[in-house]
Amino acid sequence: xxxxxxxxxxxxxxxxxxxxxxxxxxxxxxxxxxxxxxxxxxxxxxxxxxxxxxxxxxxxxxxxxxxxxxxxxxxxxxxxxxxxxxxxxxxxxxxxxxxxxxxxxxxxxxxxxxxxxxxxxxxxxxxxxxxxxxxxxxxxxxxxxxxxxxxxxxxxxxxxxxxxxxxxxxxxxxxxxxxxxxxxxxxxxxxxxxxxxxxxxxxxxxxxxxxxxxxxxxxxxxxxxxxxxxxxxxxxxxxxxxxxxxxxxxxxxxxxxxxxxxxxxxxxxxxxxxxxxxxxxxxxxxxxxxxxxxxxxxxxxxxxxxxxxxxxxxxxxxxxxxxxxxxxxxxxxxxxxxxxxxxxxxxxxxxxxxxxxxxxxxxxxxxxxxxxxxxxxxxxxxxxxxxxxxxxxxxxxx
Ligand code: AMP
Ligand code: MG
Numbered sequence: 001x002x003x004x005x006x007x008x009x010x011x012x013x014x015x016x017x018x019x020x021x022x023x024x025x026x027x028x029x030x031x032x033x034x035x036x037x038x039x040x041x042x043x044x045x046x047x048x049x050x051x052x053x054x055x056x057x058x059x060x061x062x063x064x065x066x067x068x069x070x071x072x073x074x075x076x077x078x079x080x081x082x083x084x085x086x087x088x089x090x091x092x093x094x095x096x097x098x099x100x101x102x103x104x105x106x107x108x109x110x111x112x113x114x115x116x117x118x119x120x121x122x123x124x125x126x127x128x129x130x131x132x133x134x135x136x137x138x139x140x141x142x143x144x145x146x147x148x149x150x151x152x153x154x155x156x157x158x159x160x161x162x163x164x165x166x167x168x169x170x171x172x173x174x175x176x177x178x179x180x181x182x183x184x185x186x187x188x189x190x191x192x193x194x195x196x197x198x199x200x201x202x203x204x205x206x207x208x209x210x211x212x213x214x215x216x217x218x219x220x221x222x223x224x225x226x227x228x229x230x231x232x233x234x235x236x237x238x239x240x241x242x243x244x245x246x247x248x249x250x251x252x253x254x255x256x257x258x259x260x261x262x263x264x265x266x267x268x269x270x271x272x273x274x275x276x277x278x279x280x281x282x283x284x285x286x287x288x289x290x291x292x293x294x295x296x297x298x299x300x301x302x303x304x305x306x307x308x309x310x311x312x313x314x315x316x317x318x319x320x321x322x323x324x325x326x327x328x329x330x331x332x333x334x335x336x337x338x339x340x341x342x343x344x345x346x347x348x349x350x351x352x353x354x355x356x357x358x359x360x361x362x363x364x365x366x367x368x369x370x371x372x373x374x375x376x377x378x379x380x381x382x383x384x385x386x387x388x389x390x391x392x393x394x395x396x397x398x
Contacts, residue, residue, distance in 0.1 A: 001274040001281070004309060004344070010271060011285050011314055015292070018173035018320030025162055028154045030215060031172035032321045039145045039165045042138035048080075049096040051133045054115055054122060055106035056093045058130040069116075069123040076103060093122060102134060109133035141165065151322030173319035178216040179238035180204045183250040183259060184298055185225040202368070203248040203296070203303045210307055213398075216244065216315045226250060231262035239266070239291055244318065246311060249298030251282040259295045260284060268293060278345045279365035280306035299365040305346050305377065308397055326377075326395040331357040333390045339380040348374035349394060357392055 002010070020034035049055060056072060064070040075092035078084045080099035088094055088105030096102070096109060108128035116123045141147070147161055148154075154172070162170065187201040188194055204220050211218040219242060224234040231250065238245040250259040251273065260270060268288040273295070275283045279302035284295030294311045296303040313324035331349075334356030339345040348360040348370050357378065361370030376394040380386060 001276045002272050003276050007272060007275045007283070007285070008310060008313060011310060012317050012324070014271065014287060015314060015317050016290055018318065020171040020320075021174050022169050022171050025159060025168050025170055028170055028172055029156055029159060031154050031175075032215070032316070032319045033148055033150050033152050033154065034171040034173050034320055036149050037147050037162060037167060037170065039141045039143055039147050040167075041141075041165055042143050043141040043164055044135050044137055044139065047102040047137050048135050049098060049100050049102060049109045049133060050135050051109050051111045052097050053109045053111040053133060054093040054124070055088065055096045055100075055102050055109050056124070056128055057088065057090065057106060058108040058128045058132070060091060060093075061108075061110060061124045061127050064124045064127045066125045069125050071118070071121045071123055074117075074120060074122055078103060093124075107131060107134070149322075151320055153321065153323070173321070176216050176243040176315060176318045177219055177241065178211045178315065179219050179221055179242035179245045180207055180211070181221045181224060181234050181238050181245060181247045182298075183224040183226060183231055183234075183247060185256075187223045187249075189223065202300055203298065206300065206304060207246060207248070207296075207307060210304075210312070210397075211246070211315065214312045214315045215319050215321075226256040226258060228258045228262055228265070231258040232265050235259075235262050235266055235268075235293075239288055242291070244292050244294065244315065246294045246296060246307075247284075248296045248303050251284045251295040251297055253282075259293075260286075263288070263293055263295075275306075275310070276343050277305075277309070278339075278341060278343045280309075280346075281343065283310060285310070297365075300368055301348070301365040301371050304371055308377070308395075309346070326397060328393050328395050331355050331392050331394045333386055333388055333392055334358045336385055336388045337378065337380055338385040339382060342382045344382055345380045346377045346395075347380050349376055349378045351375045351394065357394060 061070050072093040076084045076094040078096050078100040080097050084103040088103045094103045110124050110128050114126035182201050182204050186198050188198045208218040224230050247259050250257045268286045270286045273284045282297050283306045286293040296306050316324045349357050350360045360374035376396045
């Protein structure tokens with residue numbers, strides 16, 4: 001049985017290099033860059049005013065005070081977006097607004113609050129340190145600076161940086177089409193009445209948005225009853241339309257678990273089918289040409305945890321993401337947590353407002369309520385009790 005890190009490393013290694021496509025910058029949020037982007041220009045690209053006020057020569061207003069103001073002539077009015085063609089002469093100033101290009105001859109801006117207009121003249125009540133309230137060309141970004149590296153995610157704030165440099169189209173990793181196939185003869189679609197012994201299918205409803213969140217394009221397939229033929233047919237059509245196939249159920253050792261056999265009958269190569277973790281010991285990873293199978297256990301909590309720890313990283317890496325692990329942050333245990341088993345246990349935990357970490361409830365792998373109540377996962381090693389007050393690392397999914 002593989003440990004989680006080995007399983008993950010093997011799985012990430014087998015993925016193909018990301019395929020790039022060009023998209024408009026405005027449609028790139030959540031995508032991963034396929035190229036490093038360097039700035040084509042300086043930002044700011046010209047010296048400009050950081051304030052509504054008056055552009056001056058600092059030497060002209062040296063010594064200005066509330067009690068001994070200095071009067072200057074207003075020689076120009078420069079709104080943001082306009083250029084003053086002339087040059088500011090000694091004793092002159094220019095009315096400027098935030099973002100307005102600084103006129104030639106000026107070197108500083110006195111803010112409006114430190115001035116008083118008297119006809120054509122203005123009284124300055126405060127002296128200016130040279131360069132005060134001026135945003136210098138290139139002080140934020142220099143032409144040629146690396147703005148983003150390949151593999152970085154495109155957050156709205158990085159998009160703003162790129163937009164400010166005039167970038168309008170960028171190369172990002174293509175999104176994988178991800179087929180979602182749920183197996184189990186007991187499963188019913190929502191909206192239909194349940195017959196005795198049947199349950200409503202819930203894994204596709206959970207996995208589909210989880211796939212979307214990490215950048216995949218989910219394609220939900222109809223339910224598959226437990227037979228070799230039905231499972232093979234479903235896998236065949238799933239593989240014919242998708243880059244990645246995620247199945248739920250049918251990967252354990254029972255004689256009604258057909259995913260592995262059906263996959264092999266399609267000439268799929270099984271790479272591994274057990275990972276030493278709880279929940280989620282049965283977990284299938286296989287390859288069919290350049291396409292990949294992730295066979296998740298059917299128990300909802302097992303499907304959830306294996307998706308987060310093994311499938312999410314793969315979907316991210318498939319798109320070229322350089323960071324694939326779950327976000328994590330430190331916490332302090334508000335109660336003792338024990339793992340008496342011989343596999344590491346990913347315990348669903350909740351956090352209170354003070355950052356104390358507690359079990360989210362019943363930890364069985366079919367227990368939906370504790371999963372729904374959880375904020376994160378805690379990796380508890382085998383045969384270990386973590387005492388109340390221990391420092392821990394909480395893995396989050398958002
Ligand atoms: P399996 O992995 O097929 O042995 O299923 C393990 C448990 O999970 C069984 O109790 C199934 O009824 C349940 N289960 C399997 N697939 C789903 C699903 N898609 N939605 C909800 N429960 C499921
Ligand atoms: Mg089953």
